[in-house]
Amino acid sequence: MSAKQKIMAKLRKSLTGTKPVADNFDVELVTQPYTYTAEQRIPQLRKLMEAVHTEIHLTSGEGWPELLAQLLRDRQLPSLLIAPTTSHGQRVAQHWAKNPDLPTLKSYDRPIEEWKAELFNDTPASLTGTLGAIAATGSLIIWPTREEPRMMSLAPPVHFALLKASEIRDNFYQVQQEFEWAQGMPTNALLVSGPSKTADIEQVLAYGAHGPKDLVVLILEDQ
């Protein structure tokens, strides 16, 4: 018998004559205390994300590329990794084309194996979109895609994320339902609630453990 068969046989024997526990999932309990009005969502998200050192800027669908450029200059970042085929990647490229002297744009357009060292050692910042956010926990929802691969929001020390205000949801349960996640998940889905951190030494909180040291969220209020 295989290990699986042996384990299964033991488990099934132990359940002989028993009935499964009824599913009494209490939706109210995980949604009702975590429901917000449209006016509450941004402040709620902001409160939680800023509490864990996320930098948040309110901007608009029109003005964000300029703000992004300004933030890059303020931080003296030499380059920015973008996803050139996404609509926000194109917006960045357009803005950059009109404004010479901005930090260099890099594209994540080839398999990681072809430029791993550069991604790890010479890519100081990235910009990605988000699928929205969760007000209850202060989390961005990120589904890496071919255009915006997993490492984009992980390897560069500074991660800029775009968030449309209309896509801020109330709670995780609502997000699962609205996106119908149970019917199909991508290869990798993430909730990101701040820059990387650790309290493993004496419980002293330190930021920038292994992931981004800075998470900068640009909220597009009019979108």
Next chain:
Amino acid sequence: MSAAEIIPTVAVEEDFRTRAHEALGDTQLRGNFRKAMDSLMTKRAASFSDAHEREHLRALGNTVRARALSKLPDLLEQLEQNLTRNGVKVHWAETVDEANGIVLSIIRAHEGRQVIKGKSMVSEEMEMNHVLADQGIECLESDMGEYIVQLDHEKPSHIIMPAIHKNAGQVASLFHDKLGVEYTKDVDQLIQIGRRVLRQKFFEADIGVSGVNFAVAETGTLLLVENEGNGRMTTTVPPVHIAVTGIEKVVENLRDVVPLLSLLTRSALGIPITTYVNMISGPRKEHELDGPQEVHLVLLDNGRSQAFADSELRQTLNCIRCGACMNHCPVYTRIGGHAYGEVYPGPIGKIITPHMVGLAKVPDHPSASSLCGACGEVCPVKIPIPALLRRLREENVKAPDSTDQVMRGQGSKYSRKERFIWNAWAKLNSSPTLYRLFGFFATRLRTLTPSNVGPWTQNHSAPKPAARSLHDMAREHLAKQGDR
């Protein structure tokens, strides 16, 4: 770092009592734990400010886990089917040796030399670092706490905060000695040193090994929570990702993780959510540009099916590994995690370890508790830990000829003398005649009772029967009242 250097553990010498005694005398250790546990308790309490919500959420967490266990074999089948459909290879192991064999064969198939590991308590059960080092394969911990304890050839002393027994000064000396960096007690700088060293290791690693917090049967998803990003690095950068987990970690539906996730992070660290919630449903797809080419899941039994067989002991498997029982345990806070000598310390360790290593190997674990009840009160999935400790105490003294075989190593503390004394005591207290006779002699022969009664008199005065029994005095009192 060479393979010889990374043998990660110091041998655990002596028995539990000796180690506990030594730990009690270590004021530095006690100070480190006291400070950390006080802070974790305060944070948890603050994050559950609404007691009504907390209690309802705990009740829901309990039924979600109980429901999953009540259909465990079916859910495991469903999980395997969905993961396989998503391209994840699922492996089964009854023992840690089998699990190590599976991991080793995957590594060998890829000619792997360097393994980077995210935090995984199951890999600690397997002593994976040690097994791989023996084969000349470097297996490096990447969680900051785990990295620190591995660097010092230790084992984790807490399941969430592995290096909680050390203070910043001790970490500073360790980094200075082992990594050759300048001595600094600045925690930010220490973390940046760790980041620098481990980034290079993530870059080089052939294989990433992680644990799993929840395995969702419905979607075939492995959910991992973490704050550092090392879990994401481990499961994203190396070409092969191997997840190892216990067979009990499965939940039925994706929605089931909503309450469990909230309970886990609030109970463990007092935070509404961890920095990263990483949901992995498969390896890199053909058109994707990064992520592992292969994802494997190793499902380990290692004694869990034994706990599962008994409907009371099965509740042990509700555990979501938050560590709150440790943080609130007066025994754990005083002796720390290493004194237990096993992978899982504290209250949860005392009820899960006997199934993994046999009760005979850890005979003192069930009794290393004051039964104050704190662990059961804070458990997010309502495991009745004190009741299970009492149950294990019973199993511990079961007669060797008992036909009721519940667990490996049961009856290891059985003593004919003790059993005889308890039987006699029961008889004495259930027979009025015997009891009166006993009272008669105990009061009259009170001067003959011993003044030294073993361990009891180390810290207490010896018990002496009173000159007159309560029964006697009550009878006399009632008789006087009758005279009036």
